[in-house]
Amino acid sequence: MGKLILSLALLGLASVPAAAQSIGGTYTVAGTNFDGSSYGGEATVTLTSETTCTIHWEIGGSSSDGICMRNDDAFSAGYVMGKAVGLVVYKVQEDGSLHGLWTIAGKDGNGTEILTPQ
Numbered sequence: 567m568g569k570l571i572l573s574l575a576l577l578g579l580a581s582v583p584a585a586a587q588s589i590g591g592t593y594t595v596a597g598t599n600f601d602g603s604s605y606g607g608e609a610t611v612t613l614t615s616e617t618t619c620t621i622h623w624e625i626g627g628s629s630s631d632g633i634c635m636r637n638d639d640a641f642s643a644g645y646v647m648g649k650a651v652g653l654v655v656y657k658v659q660e661d662g663s664l665h666g667l668w669t670i671a672g673k674d675g676n677g678t679e680i681l682t683p684q
Contacts, residue, residue, distance in 0.1 A: 587658075587662060588613065589611055589613075589619065589636055589641060589658065589664070590611050590612060590613040590619065591610070591611060591683055591684070592608060592609070592610050592611075592683075592684045593608065593609045593610070593611065593664070593681035593682055593683055593684060594606070594607075594608060594681070594682045594684055595607040595608060595609050595623065595625060595679060595680075595681055596679070596680050596682070597625075597668075597677055597678055597679035597680065598677050598678045598679075599677050600673065600674075600675040600676065600677055605625055605626055606625070606626075607623060607624050607625035607626060608623070608624045608625075608684075609621060609622065609623045609624075609681055610622045611634065617635055617636050617637065618633070618634065618635050618636075619633070619634045619635070619636070620632070620633055620634065621633070621634045621643050621645065623645070628647070630645050630646060630647035630648075630652075631645060631646060632644050632645030632646065632652075632654075633645075636658070638658075639657055639658040640655065640656075640657065640658070641655075641656040641657070641658055641664055641666075642654065642655045642656070643656075647670070650670045650671065650672075651670070651671045652668055652669060652670040652671065653668065653669055653671075654666050654667070654668035654669075654679060655667055655668075656679075656681065662682075662683045663680060663681060663682045663683065664679075664680065664681040665678075665679075665680050666678070666679045666680070666681075667679075
């Protein structure tokens with residue numbers, strides 16, 4: 567009985583790292599624009615507290631910066647790209663990647679983006 571309880575406890579802990587893992591680091595970016603065209607680049611997430619961070623994207627010679635926040639498996643960032651303000655909402659996956667949807671204020675539609683840890 568003790569081994570069964572220990573096994574169940576260990577199985578429960580196996581799912582903890584996905585929710586508790588740090589999101590700080592460098593990511594490969596793969597995304598789609600509003601029109602469906604693809605783009606790629608790199609993003610760097612720098613932790614500023616246990617739940618907040620800054621994020622910097624380098625995409626096709628352009629860069630943008632934002633603030634970000636994590637809540638369980640939700641990760642969101644507000645950002646500025648040129649004069650445009652945007653928002654991206656990601657879901658943290660078990661493998662550490664972030665799968666999200668993004669938009670820009672005043673525009674119709676959204677793009678997609680996947681950040682994969684390097």
